[in-house]
Amino acid sequence: MNFLVLVTLIRVVAQLFIWIVIASSLLSFFLPPYHPVREALDRIVDPFLAPIRRVVPLAGTLDFSPLILIIAVDFLSRVLIAIFTGLS
Numbered sequence: 066m067n068f069l070v071l072v073t074l075i076r077v078v079a080q081l082f083i084w085i086v087i088a089s090s091l092l093s094f095f096l097p098p099y100h101p102v103r104e105a106l107d108r109i110v111d112p113f114l115a116p117i118r119r120v121v122p123l124a125g126t127l128d129f130s131p132l133i134l135i136i137a138v139d140f141l142s143r144v145l146i147a148i149f150t151g152l153s
Contacts, residue, residue: 068149068150068152071149072146072149072150075142075145075146075149076142076146078142079138079139079141079142082138083135083138083139085106085109085110086110086113086131086134086135086138087131087135088106089103089106089107089109089110089131090131092106110131110134113134114130114131114134117130117133117134118130121133
């Protein structure tokens with residue numbers, strides 16, 4: 066199997082998901098909760114943020130769960146890429 070294609074796919078999906086998390090976080094400051102774009106992004110991101118929000122408390126009015134999710138996705142993608150490049 067060509068692991069280079071799999072590594073590229075992992076890298077692209079991880080980066081796309083990170084950008085979706087960033088867009089969702091930024092749009093939460095500007096768009097109302099029931100805006101269609103924000104609802105669509107929240108449907109994608111919220112299932113991943115909910116477990117983090119249960120563990121990590123809010124720091125005043127700041128929510129660090131998107132940052133933790135971005136770090137986790139980046140770490141997981143790097144681990145998977147290292148595994149697959151080690152196999153090739």
